[in-house]
Amino acid sequence: MEEKIDWGTKEKVIADINSWKGRFIDIRELTPSHDGEKIAAIVQPETRKFTLCINGKLQENLFDRMYSLRFNLENQPICLVYADFQWTVLVGDTMWENGFDMMWNLTLSPDTKSIAVNIRTAEMTSGVCLNDVPWENTFFEASDVVISPDGKRTASHVQIRQREELNIHWFYQKNFTVAVDGKAWDNSFLTTWGATFSSDSQHVASVVMTSDAATYSIAVDGIPWDKEFSGCWEPIFVPGTLDVIAPVETPRGWTLAENGAIIWPYFHQVYSPKVSPDGKRLAAIVVPEVGKWTVAIDGKPWKNIFNQMIFNPIFSPDGSKVATIAKHNNKYLVVVDDKVWPDSFENAWDPVFSPQGDKVALRAEKKGKFFIVANGKIGKTAYEWLWDPIFSPDGSKILIRGIENGKYVRRVLSIDEI
Amino acid sequence: MNEFAIERYLNRIIEEREQGEKEKYVSPYFPEYVREVVPDMGLDERVSQLTTEQIERVIKRVIGKQTARLKSIIETCMHCGLCSDACQWYISNDRDPTYAPVAKIRMTLGEMIKRNFKVDPEFIKFCARVVFTECNICHRCSMYCPFGLDITAIIRLVRRICFILGVVPQRQLDQAQTHITFLNQVWLSQNDYLDTLFWREEEGIYELKNLRIPIDKEGAEILWFPLGAEPKTGVDHIDRFAKIMAVAGVDWTMTSKDTWDSSNMSMFINDYFTMERIVRGLYENAKRLRVKRIVLTE
Known part of the structure; x- marks a missing residue:
């Protein structure tokens, strides 16, 4: 998709956002397209009537409610819209044929060609609608839809029996499970969450509460591991395999388990495991001592320990590097391979690797202004707001999308020019 | 509880007082423990589905490795009574010794340890009544103990045992279940x-x-x-x-x-x-x- 991005034009001022403020009652969810050529927002041109404003131009349709605006890689806006007492999905300027009582959790496939949304029907049952095709089966409740990597399948956590108010026995009937493409797993559980697809889109794993209200395991395609734990966090599949890894709590502490077997040392806490794209390395957030956070790679914690918070570890495309953001002494720090960049920030977003993995860039806030920070160097330009930077396919340039002096600008700069 | 529910509740209490003595519950384990009978689905019905073996397994899971430490806490108590004077339940119930914090831990966890975790379902119901309805987990007793014995921590462990067994007052269990399933x-x-x-x-x-x-x-x-x-x-x-x-x-x-x-x-x-x-x-x-x-x- 990056080929469609104009990497030659150094700077374009796309829209004067300040001028929008005088035109509309309010401006919501200001969102740029992937190629940076469009800036869109949900705007309110008249009281309680909403539409999209793209590069200053209003779409014709007015809606009563709108939210979850984003762009696909074809640079079309996608948004949940509500009019005439029905929700539907707006793609570009076309609406889905199906409408529902409620829609939420708008989710795109990795190539953004497939759109999945949780739905509530007029009969007050819930399910999923994928690319304007609703599941044949609906359930008493559905939540947290996930979409398969190929964009063809969906899964959602579902409630399979009607709840009776204050009937405390109901819970023990195991009323929750995962439904895949509308079909519930044969096994149900006390509760489920954290469903995820395998890289081949054929299998689903989820955290499940099994025999009593303090016993958890991981179920793959509805079959729980033969080991149970006092806690489990969300599982992940190892790319290209059916192996499932999840943080688990044991009497010795938290660790990682693969298909039920312990594979890591023990920590006070372990969560957010990530596998490198080649499936060879494993990173996770760990707590080596109470109130201290760091990242461990293949079970070995970094030497740098942070005293407030750490964000999810992010692998470079070749799997050789790991970057993250840490909060330490009320400042946000960028950490790449256990090395802390010299500057600290008031806020910092997820680091982005170049396709070759040799460069890292991100957006960060300092003294109330936003800057692109690349390879440890803070950019010269202060913005009023920024979105994540995007590297060119050869890694030589960065597409910057930001608000400067009230105007939305797109810039293409080399790392040296930042 | 809305104002109408409160009014109904107060009317019921007044009616009961006018009608005289209510039916009493006398603990089969501690005859000095005498209370009014309070029906509750979470205590009365859930307990009927338990077995002694299941209870033993859960107690071991919760306190297994801590048994010696917990036993020493209970046995270190020298009955000075400072925890009792710190307890609003004890004070507001005419200094009834069965409301004393130390009595609550002796009658519950102390008894479980004494019986080597082999207690019957009715005993769990008794424990649930004590730890959920006669202690607010305010921690004052622990603060007043001259030995620093953490009485509240023991009450909380008994609450956990009861929770895993599903023997919790109805409203409280309902809220636990909604947090587990809907995170609210x-x-x-x-x-x-x-x-x-x-x-x-x-x-x-x-x-x-x-x-x-x-x-x-x-x-x-x-x-x-x-x-x-x-x-x-x-x-x-x-x-x-x-x-x-x-x-x-x-x-x-x-x-x-x-x-x-x-x-x-x-x-x-x-x-x-x-x-x-x-x-x-x-x-x-x-x-x-x-x-x-x-x-x-x-």
């Missing part, structure tokens, strides 16, 4: 929660022009987590909060994702992992939205 204390589904936010924004504009309830606003100064009851039964609190933020000119947002409820009722039954899920969920929402501060209703 009112069984509110994701779609009902979001629907409510849209509805309240629309209602709010009649009192404050162009009122907005921002959802998932990245980089906002404040992320507000309401109490579960607010989007369920106190819906006007949502637009009131929005009005305050609008007038104060605060950059704020609410999350569209689960763990929007700032309450953690799982704490009262020592459901450790759900407690963690709730706290982690609040922080994950703050991390995802890169907000500067979290504001909670209480």
